[in-house]
Amino acid sequence: MTHKQKLNDARDDIPFLKNEIYVDNASVSPLPRRVQAASEHCNTIISEQLRDAKEIAKPYFDRGRTLAAKLVGSSPQNVAYFQNTSHGLPLVALGVDWRPGDNLIVCAQEFPANYLCWIQLAAMGVEVRQVTSPGGRLEPDLIREAMDDRTRVVAVSHVQFYSGFRVDVSALGDLCSECGALLVVDGTQSVGALQPRCRSRGNRRPGGECP
Numbered sequence: 143m144t145h146k147q148k149l150n151d152a153r154d155d156i157p158f159l160k161n162e163i164y165v166d167n168a169s170v171s172p173l174p175r176r177v178q179a180a181s182e183h184c185n186t187i188i189s190e191q192l193r194d195a196k197e198i199a200k201p202y203f204d205r206g207r208t209l210a211a212k213l214v215g216s217s218p219q220n221v222a223y224f225q226n227t228s229h230g231l232p233l234v235a236l237g238v239d240w241r242p243g244d245n246l247i248v249c250a251q252e253f254p255a256n257y258l259c260w261i262q263l264a265a266m267g268v269e270v271r272q273v274t275s276p277g278g279r280l281e282p283d284l285i286r287e288a289m290d291d292r293t294r295v296v297a298v299s300h301v302q303f304y305s306g307f308r309v310d311v312s313a314l315g316d317l318c319s320e321c322g323a324l325l326v327v328d329g330t331q332s333v334g335a336l337q338p339r340c341r342s343r344g345n346r347r348p349g350g351e352c353p
Contacts, residue, residue, distance in 0.1 A: 214333060227330050231297075232259040234326055238294055245269035246295040247288050249280050253303045256328040260297050268294075278305025282313040293323045301331035308336070 143151075153159045158172035184202075188195045207218040224230035240263065248260045250272040264270050271288045273280070285296055296318055298309050311327050318325040 214329070215337070226255075227328060228255045228259075231256055231326070231328065235259045235263060235295075238324065240266060240268050240294065242267055243269075243292050244294045245271055245290070245292050246297065247271045247273055247285055247293060248297045249299075249302070250274045251278070251302070251304055252297070253299055253328065253330075255330075256297055256299055256326075260295070275302070275305070275307070278302060278307050280307060280309050282310055282317055285314060286317055289317070289321050289323065291321065293321055295324045295326055297326040297328075299328040299331060300333075300336070303331055308332070 155174045155176060156172050157175065158164065164172055184199070187198050191198060203223070204218070206223075207221040210221045211218045222230075224233070246260055246263065246268060248257060248270065251274070261270050261272075269292075271293075273284050273288050275281075275284065280298060280302060285298075289296070296314060298311070298314065300311055301308050311325070315325050
């Protein structure tokens, strides 16, 4: 099957694209027929087999983890389900064993879902270091200058929503590994379009949101 045929098949599966070109998928994605069918199948299981629904659904969730892991180059045991990015990232932020004197680094122009959950940690005594990205470019050297031996987390979006700049998460992963920091990556703008890989040096927690 040629690339053009694959593209046509993908468009045919999304009714909204019959007469439209849509590029705002990081906000709200048009619903493919296969997703609609899966959702209806899930609702049927719940409505008809409520008591057994959890056990029946387990293979579907397991397959979802396997596919998601393949998409980002990780392992199924590293994949967890959350409602959306705004739900998952605060759980990461509150899951760190913060100690007095710790700091974190976040871009001052970050998307709210990957910004508000971090700056609120200041109330817990965490120093929040906000890095400004000149011209929308969040380069690793800017992060390096803000880091020290008490930096516990570096939070970035793989693709910056306000500029489209693609952050070098591989370089940041190596940097965080050297400093013993956790790199938290919001992949909402990139996973599926780009190929972020989680298997490399450093401590990483990718986050992404599904339609």
